[in-house]
Amino acid sequence: MKKINAAIVGTGFIGPAHLEALRRIPTIEVTSLVEVNQELADQKAALLGIENAYTFEAMLKDERIDVVHICTPNFLHFRQAKAVLEAGKHVVCEKPLAVKIDEAEELVRLAAQKGLVNAVHFNLRYYPMVRQMKTMRERGELGEVYAVMGSYLQDWLFLQTDYNWRLEPDKSGDSRAIADIGSHLLDITEYVTGLKITEVLADFSTVHKTRLKPLKDIETYSGKMLSMDDYQEVPINTEDHATVLLRFDNGSKGSITVSQVNAGRKNRLNIEIAGSKSNFEFNSERPNELWIGKRETANSQLMKDPALVHPEASALVSFPGGHNEGFPDTSKQMFKEVYAAIREGKQPEKANFPTFADGLRELIIGERIIESNKKQAWVKI
């Protein structure tokens, strides 16, 4: 089978995660990468074993490249995704799809016009237990959704000295915790329940009103140590923590809390969905388990096992029961679906994977959440 050639733009934290996932699928070859400058691109290409270290423009001109993965800071997604589509290549873009709604709308329109495959890396949908919850809900095993309670907690911005481009609105957008991790949680909420969020009431807090910005560049999660002379104190305008009340289109209610300052919570998405037949709880730090609550019989803990989950979920399982799968597997499973469409040469009419339209949806919800926090009032989506 002919290999599909891919390029990766941005090789900090998540770019190499895309690379590793793609390398686990035999029909894909990552031939090229792009970095912020040629020197870094050459270094990263040698480190990661990638043949071509290109400038962005040179990469666009290489006709052998079929698909481009955009793994750069948020403010670059729109202009880079647009240029890739205009060059006639398929795109897998990191979340958020853009920083403004009108940019995301333009990308949705352009991708449809060009007929190219477009995906946004909402990879957390690809935990088999998330697909299992969705499938159980579709089969009526959850019942009517009564309520949703979600949280996404991290601690990597816990200290005043923790710093990253995500703290700068010109690079990250006007929201931080909601855009960065809340977007995954809101995506999963609608994906699993099949409901649409219709109204939001948000309350943000910025725990560190100023932070100590390193005067040298550091990559996300790299954990490098600096001395006090290497820092400058800067004001912070985006949220470390947010709580949002949700109203859904079936009349039910929910809430989410997101935080990047909860000590000890490394990267914990937790969602509990109460239905009229069962109650589901999923925690991304224990992704091989799904808790199913019952009123009249014993509660159960489903362990990931391809023989025990529905076929839609076992399609996302590569190993037998007891062989744990985790975060790196979610991207592999997602790319299998995206690249099946790329092999067909066009976006499926009803894509199973998260598309630019889903990326736009998250931006709309995110902007309404920011507006609600500013007004301290309910805002309609």
Ligand SMILES: NC(=O)c1ccc[n+]([C@@H]2O[C@H](COP(=O)([O-])OP(=O)(O)OC[C@H]3O[C@@H](n4cnc5c(N)ncnc54)[C@H](O)[C@@H]3O)[C@@H](O)[C@H]2O)c1
């Ligand atoms: N889906 C997920 O689970 C997930 C997880 C982490 C990050 N992300 C998203 O991925 C994106 C990148 O995040 P990260 O944590 O990897 O950031 P990072 O800072 O670790 O890496 C960003 C990389 O982009 C490079 N870069 C910057 N400007 C560039 C340019 N003009 N051209 C080419 N490369 C350039 C940087 O040098 C760096 O290597 C963000 O949008 C973030 O929201 C998604």
